[in-house]
Amino acid sequence: KTTTVTATPTSLPSSPTNHTVTASVSRSNPSQSVQDASQLTVSPPAPTCQVALPSVSLSPNSKSTVYPNAASYTLTVVNNDSSVCDPGSFSIGASATGAASANASNGVLSIAPGATKTTTVTATPTSLPSSTTNHTVTASVSRSNPSQLVQDASQLTVAPPAATCVLSLPTILVNPANGTTEYPNPVSYLVSLTNNDSAACSASTFSLTSN
Numbered sequence: 001k002t003t004t005v006t007a008t009p010t011s012l013p014s015s016p017t018n019h020t021v022t023a024s025v026s027r028s029n030p031s032q033s034v035q036d037a038s039q040l041t042v043s044p045p046a047p048t049c050q051v052a053l054p055s056v057s058l059s060p061n062s063k064s065t066v067y068p069n070a071a072s073y074t075l076t077v078v079n080n081d082s083s084v085c086d087p088g089s090f091s092i093g094a095s096a097t098g099a100a101s102a103n104a105s106n107g108v109l110s111i112a113p114g115a116t117k118t119t120t121v122t123a124t125p126t127s128l129p130s131s132t133t134n135h136t137v138t139a140s141v142s143r144s145n146p147s148q149l150v151q152d153a154s155q156l157t158v159a160p161p162a163a164t165c166v167l168s169l170p171t172i173l174v175n176p177a178n179g180t181t182e183y184p185n186p187v188s189y190l191v192s193l194t195n196n197d198s199a200a201c202s203a204s205t206f207s208l209t210s211n
Helices: none
Strands: 017-027 032-042 055-059 062-066 071-078 088-096 100-104 108-111 116-125 133-143 148-159 171-175 190-194
Touching: 055 133, 055 148, 062 071, 071 088, 071 108, 071 133, 071 148, 088 116, 100 133, 108 116, 116 133, 116 148
Parallel strands: 062 148
Antiparallel strands: 017 032, 055 071, 071 116, 088 100, 088 108, 088 133, 100 116, 133 148, 171 190
16 A cells, blocks of 8 residues: 655755655554655745836936036936846936926836946926026836836026127217307317127227317
């Protein structure tokens, strides 16, 4: 006759371990005992894919620019999935508040577990500010399976361009427009001169002649 002997591991091994499984057969009359043994090798279970949120960092934390110049940031993405997982496909997005726009140079990053990749996020002011303005630039990293979304943000400061000197012809006005006198009496005229250069220009020296 046959029967089944079941051997069960009782603790998780860190590596394959060997065990001896012994079956004993005995009777009391007459007193007899017979044994036979087999080997049992117990291995740890195969690792499974453990999916984790990626690590996302947008640097530097703040940047300044002068309209209409753009500012560039570095987006760093780390795939924190366990080593037996397949590479992750991460969608990259970017946005900015106020009168500014943002975009990423790569729309999708394929990253192996434990690996790191970077891409550039560019923020551009979209209208001329009358004074210095602050904006928030946000980078988004997402994937659909499993559904994940991680964001990080930096600041963008936009200043209006410095005023430049624009030179213009001056305005000259002579009053009165028509003068009369009797010989040999002189007549006086009032000459008004207006400097029409822009406010960013330095003071100018003008030469005045008459004939």
